[in-house]
Amino acid sequence: MVDYALDRENAEPERYELREPPAHIFAVNRREFFGIAGAGLVIAAAAQQAAGQGSARSGALEARLHIGEDGTITVLSGKVEEGQGALTELTMAAAEELRVPLSQVRTLLCDTDRTPSDGITAGSRTTPGTVPGVRRAAAAARTLLLTTAARQFQVEATRLEVRDGAVTHGGRRYTYADLARSPELAAAYKNPPQGGALTPVKEWRILGKPQPRVDARDIVTGAHRYPSDIVRPGMLYGCVLRPPSYGATLESVDLEAARKMPGVIAVRDGSFAGCAAPTSFAARKAVEAIAAGAKWKVAPHPSSDGLFEHLKKHASRDARPRGERGNVEQALAAAARRLKASFQVAYVQHAPMEPRAAVAEWHDGRLTVWTGTSNPFSVRQQLAEAFHIGTDRIRVIVPHFGGGFGGKHTGEAAVEAARLAREAGRPVKVCWTRAEEFMWAYFRPAALIEIEAGLDARNSLSAWEFANYNSGTAALGTPYRVANVRETFIPSDSPLRQGSYRCLAATANNFAREAFMDELAEAAGKDPLEFRLAHLDNERIKNVLTAAAERFGWAERRKKRRPGVGIGLACGTEKNSVVAAFCEVEVDRESGTPRLLEIVEAFECGAILNPVNLRSQVEGCIMMGLGPALREEILFRGGRLTNGRFRAYRVPRFRDLPKTEVILLDRKDLEPAGAGETPIIAVAPAIANAVFDATGTRVRSMPIRLPRR
Amino acid sequence: MATIKFTVNGTARSVETEPERPLLEVLREDLGLTGTKYGCGEGQCGACTVLLDGRPTLSCITPAREVQGRKVTTIEGLAANGKLHPVQQAFVEESAMQCGYCTPGMVLRTVSLLERNPNPTDGEIIEGLNGHLCRCNGYHRIVAAVRRAAVLAGKQS
Ligand code: FES
Numbered sequence: 001m002v003d004y005a006l007d008r009e010n011a012e013p014e015r016y017e018l019r020e021p022p023a024h025i026f027a028v029n030r031r032e033f034f035g036i037a038g039a040g041l042v043i044a045a046a047a048q049q050a051a052g053q054g055s056a057r058s059g060a061l062e063a064r065l066h067i068g069e070d071g072t073i074t075v076l077s078g079k080v081e082e083g084q085g086a087l088t089e090l091t092m093a094a095a096e097e098l099r100v101p102l103s104q105v106r107t108l109l110c111d112t113d114r115t116p117s118d119g120i121t122a123g124s125r126t127t128p129g130t131v132p133g134v135r136r137a138a139a140a141a142r143t144l145l146l147t148t149a150a151r152q153f154q155v156e157a158t159r160l161e162v163r164d165g166a167v168t169h170g171g172r173r174y175t176y177a178d179l180a181r182s183p184e185l186a187a188a189y190k191n192p193p194q195g196g197a198l199t200p201v202k203e204w205r206i207l208g209k210p211q212p213r214v215d216a217r218d219i220v221t222g223a224h225r226y227p228s229d230i231v232r233p234g235m236l237y238g239c240v241l242r243p244p245s246y247g248a249t250l251e252s253v254d255l256e257a258a259r260k261m262p263g264v265i266a267v268r269d270g271s272f273a274g275c276a277a278p279t280s281f282a283a284r285k286a287v288e289a290i291a292a293g294a295k296w297k298v299a300p301h302p303s304s305d306g307l308f309e310h311l312k313k314h315a316s317r318d319a320r321p322r323g324e325r326g327n328v329e330q331a332l333a334a335a336a337r338r339l340k341a342s343f344q345v346a347y348v349q350h351a352p353m354e355p356r357a358a359v360a361e362w363h364d365g366r367l368t369v370w371t372g373t374s375n376p377f378s379v380r381q382q383l384a385e386a387f388h389i390g391t392d393r394i395r396v397i398v399p400h401f402g403g404g405f406g407g408k409h410t411g412e413a414a415v416e417a418a419r420l421a422r423e424a425g426r427p428v429k430v431c432w433t434r435a436e437e438f439m440w441a442y443f444r445p446a447a448l449i450e451i452e453a454g455l456d457a458r459n460s461l462s463a464w465e466f467a468n469y470n471s472g473t474a475a476l477g478t479p480y481r482v483a484n485v486r487e488t489f490i491p492s493d494s495p496l497r498q499g500s501y502r503c504l505a506a507t508a509n510n511f512a513r514e515a516f517m518d519e520l521a522e523a524a525g526k527d528p529l530e531f532r533l534a535h536l537d538n539e540r541i542k543n544v545l546t547a548a549a550e551r552f553g554w555a556e557r558r559k560k561r562r563p564g565v566g567i568g569l570a571c572g573t574e575k576n577s578v579v580a581a582f583c584e585v586e587v588d589r590e591s592g593t594p595r596l597l598e599i600v601e602a603f604e605c606g607a608i609l610n611p612v613n614l615r616s617q618v619e620g621c622i623m624m625g626l627g628p629a630l631r632e633e634i635l636f637r638g639g640r641l642t643n644g645r646f647r648a649y650r651v652p653r654f655r656d657l658p659k660t661e662v663i664l665l666d667r668k669d670l671e672p673a674g675a676g677e678t679p680i681i682a683v684a685p686a687i688a689n690a691v692f693d694a695t696g697t698r699v700r701s702m703p704i705r706l707p708r709r
Numbered sequence: 710m711a712t713i714k715f716t717v718n719g720t721a722r723s724v725e726t727e728p729e730r731p732l733l734e735v736l737r738e739d740l741g742l743t744g745t746k747y748g749c750g751e752g753q754c755g756a757c758t759v760l761l762d763g764r765p766t767l768s769c770i771t772p773a774r775e776v777q778g779r780k781v782t783t784i785e786g787l788a789a790n791g792k793l794h795p796v797q798q799a800f801v802e803e804s805a806m807q808c809g810y811c812t813p814g815m816v817l818r819t820v821s822l823l824e825r826n827p828n829p830t831d832g833e834i835i836e837g838l839n840g841h842l843c844r845c846n847g848y849h850r851i852v853a854a855v856r857r858a859a860v861l862a863g864k865q866s
């Protein structure tokens with residue numbers, strides 16, 4: 001069922017976290033090792049029973065969809081819900097194709113024992129990959145119900161109507177519940193038809209309509225249990241001993257001080273040491289007690305001050321261009337004008353509101369883990385490696401969790417909780433503190449980007465050389481027409497642990513490219529909008545640019561000047577969607593930090609599935625993008641972060657809210673694409689360009705800061 | 710260890726605890742009220758907000774000893790007899806959440822904001838909620854929810 005393999009081999013290079021070696025490989029526990037042999041069959045049978053209660057299921061449909069004897073439809077998907085809206089979207093997809101109200105569908109997301117693997121939840125792939133899968137399964141089920149009913153009515157299936165969870169013919173009616181109980185359906189289920197026709201966009205009754213989060217009530221009442229809220233009988237709270245600095249290794253630790261405390265267990269296993277106790281307060285005290293005497297071997301670590309020199313100095317020598325056409329050297333030599341600039345993008349942290357959390361429980365050599373990760377099947381694998389057991393003995397359950405943004409593709413808390421739980425012989429919960437999340441989660445890669453371009457005598461782009469150091473390949477390629485191009489990604493030695501972040505390197509690449517396009521437009525003596533349009537063939541980008549320009553009033557506002565205030569624009573494409581942003585900023589020379597006053601962003605991602613959620617995603621991207629554009633920047637020295645707290649690392653707040661307008665272009669003729677990422681990539685460059693408009697200064701780094709006066 | 714007696718969502722409770730433990734952990738770990746969230750532990754995000762004698766309070770930086778004899782309302786205590794509080798209702802209707810992890814704190818802050826100021830301007834909403842972080846939804850929907858809550862609450866009283 002994996003429609004899109006985002007595994008170690010196929011993922012973009014900047015998904016560094018997917019290729020990390022395991023953080024811990026624990027010592028083999030011999031007693032458990034023998035204890036679990038032979039238990040597999042029982043578990044497999046039990047699992048099948050649990051999932052198959054009272055229903056017609058088997059064959060190819062079973063992994064995806066399940067119709068209970070009461071007519072309740074259960075959709076199963078290995079995708080996870082982290083706030084991006086997968087739960088509601090998949091529920092809508094099934095309800096649409098099965099012609100039932102939304103309330104009749106229950107969607108069960110990732111539980112490795114019960115749901116199919118849909119791969120990692122990343123790359124905006126749920127919409128183009130999993131939604132069609134669910135729709136096809138639901139359409140196949142509809143066909144099946146229809147043919148079963150036809151046989152019972154003894155009429156042609158084409159003469160039947162399916163609506164509101166029932167098949168009708170004349171006055172007679174079979175509900176899905178009736179059909180689900182019929183032995184004929186159970187028989188037919190074994191050989192499901194290959195698909196059924198998908199409902200065309202113009203006949204959609206549920207998809208395409210605004211739909212709030214289906215479990216909103218549980219959220220506003222506090223009833224929903226996030227991974228950090230899971231409680232198991234007899235559970236202890238865990239706390240892990242962290243190294244004092246990056247690269248430090250544990251030489252010795254005395255656990256006695258902790259073990260003397262009531263109810264505390266303490267363990268050291270290789271590089272891992274931690275405690276579990278009846279409360280998290282007691283667990284922290286226990287870890288403080290062992291930390292006092294722990295001996296570490298520390299390693300030298302560079303500082304964020306010399307970061308970009310470091311990245312350049314340690315750049316790979318054998319990087320090959322990812323995109324190359326024409327002859328860049330010749331074109332540059334022949335250019336009427338040449339421009340060159342380099343751009344810097346700082347490390348940033350995802351800082352989801354819920355830090356990493358997991359509960360682990362061992363039972364007869366079998367491990368169950370509840371955790372917040374977008375990559376559950378790979379976390380299961382990680383656990384299998386760490387504990388030397390088969391993945392068939394591990395169940396990973398992912399309750400809807402509190403935000404990820406690409407930052408939760410790994411299973412640190414799960415591994416830690418499982419190790420402590422094995423020691424304690426009881427379930428253990430590990431919730432990372434905010435400080436741990438800042439320091440020990442992975443970061444969005446820092447980027448150094450060098451661009452050189454040439455304009456010909458008619459002021460058209462003739463040469464384009466683009467090099468990204470360290471951050472990655474997403475949106476590396478220019479969407480602008482230029483005959484001679486070389487685009488290269490050059491890996492380097494990252495001082496910090498780095499990995500995926502919402503839209504990957506597309507933000508850095510688009511920032512540099514779009515800021516530089518403004519410089520080229522200026523050199524060419526052209527309006528930045530006209531200069532872009534003149535070099536674009538992609539109609540979809542042109543459409544969003546034009547739509548946003550009109551709403552913003554670009555042409556009129558270019559003529560009016562206000563001191564200290566400037567306007568700018570940027571556009572881009574990634575993950576099969578397109579975006580354009582126009583903005584106005586005010587520059588406060590005292591603080592050096594610009595303020596975003598207004599932004600108009602147009603976005604198009606094909607046919608819209610859920611307009612409320614889409615708008616919320618775009619608004620969320622704008623606000624999240626504002627952080628690294630203006631303030632967010634991870635600073636480190638001596639192997640420690642110097643600003644790993646919300647007090648020092650300022651993420652956007654209510655007060656930063658600009659006047660915002662979001663324009664959603666609905667292209668019903670195009671397949672829906674994912675929308676949770678691309679809207680972020682136009683924010684920072686539009687601001688940088690507006691800052692230039694206001695001040696005449698080109699700021700070629702993120703965060704965008706002016707020298708203080 | 711100390712015995713702390715206080716009222717939680719209208720019910721008298723008594724816990725044995727280290728008096729310095731954060732109220733947040735007492736609620737979540739001792740009383741099973743996990744609707745109150747941890748976001749930072751440094752008073753910067755508002756996820757842990759509860760009402761202490763009706764005033765919004767950051768439970769992550771409030772030691773347990775401080776609630777002796779006082780009244781605490783958590784998100785679990787807001788809906789009466791299964792009927793959502795108007796603020797909760799407004800958050801649902803405005804889709805003012807993505808992951809929803811920040812929502813309980815935002816809802817409780819809004820309850821208290823509207824008690825003091827039943828018809829806040831957008832500027833007052835922004836000032837009132839500025840201590841709360843949401844990483845997902847871009848704040849607009851939350852501002853809209855507070856506006857709607859003011860209307861719903863007005864209708865009810
Ligand atoms: S958890 Fe209390 S303010 Fe963040």
Ligand code: FES
Pocket residue numbers: 083353402403805806807808809810811812842843844845846
């Ligand atoms: S909805 Fe996720 S933090 Fe607010």
